[in-house]
């Protein structure tokens with residue numbers, strides 16, 4: 001029997017009216033893997049997360065979580081509350097009238113866990129996220145970074161099977177972003193939870209992902225480790241989108257760089273473009289005339 005991935009989307013399509021946002025999208029995540037869906041604004045990242053969580057139903061295709069079909073775009077449909085998923089929203093969606101403690105405790109109260117158990121779990125997760133000292137604060141009394149930690153704490157406190165995060169760092173002060181990112185990644189790895197994050201920020205994707213999926217025009221156009229995506233982009237769109245490669249038509253460039261041994265073997269007819277990154281270039285003694 002074929003071994004099943006922990007999370008699997010099979011040929012998912014979704015249209016809003018005539019706008020086909022997702023066109024036979026398939027993806028897999030292994031247990032404990034950190035997947036990042038990378039795409040420009042409006043490419044359908046949130047739609048994918050919402051289909052995984054069950055808030056949106058696909059027109060076609062199947063969603064499989066932990067060996068169970070939770071949506072077959074027909075009769076089989078497991079509602080969000082039964083999918084055992086933690087969700088971190090872009091705007092965090094904290095309950096403004098509740099303290100940080102009550103926000104984090106909310107999913108456990110819904111499950112009617114004993115009071116003592118709830119306290120213990122909230123304290124544990126607050127400690128991990130270093131927000132123990134602000135548990136009695138309301139969201140409006142918290143910094144952006146603290147609000148984000150509360151949102152992450154609320155998402156993981158019930159120890160869900162799957163963690164979904166939609167642009168979770170976009171409201172964080174750019175100066176703090178790198179360190180918050182690193183902390184969240186460490187935490188997620190420590191807990192070992194399978195995570196799918198959506199972002200339009202290639203740097204964020206590169207620094208967090210085990211596996212990046214590039215979403216463009218309704219399709220996953222490349223899947224790979226950050227290194228693979230960076231070093232072997234499948235086309236000029238990915239090359240430019242991830243890390244801003246310099247791209248020149250080969251027929252212009254080849255005559256200029258004949259002296260470079262590695263490129264000598266390439267046949268101009270076989271390549272449309274040559275891409276190179278700034279860090280791989282240097283000024284030659286003789287120089288090349290360029291505009």
Ligand SMILES: Nc1ncnc2c1ncn2[C@@H]1O[C@H](COP(=O)(O)OP(=O)(O)OP(=O)(O)O)[C@@H](O)[C@H]1O
Nearest residue numbers: 016019021039040041042043044045046047048200
């Ligand atoms: N309920 C809806 N009705 C109609 N169109 C929608 C609906 N939800 C999303 N769309 C459209 O579907 C496309 C994908 O939206 P989605 O929010 O999934 O993209 P995204 O990649 O998450 O974008 P962003 O990064 O800006 O949040 C967009 O063109 C959007 O306008």
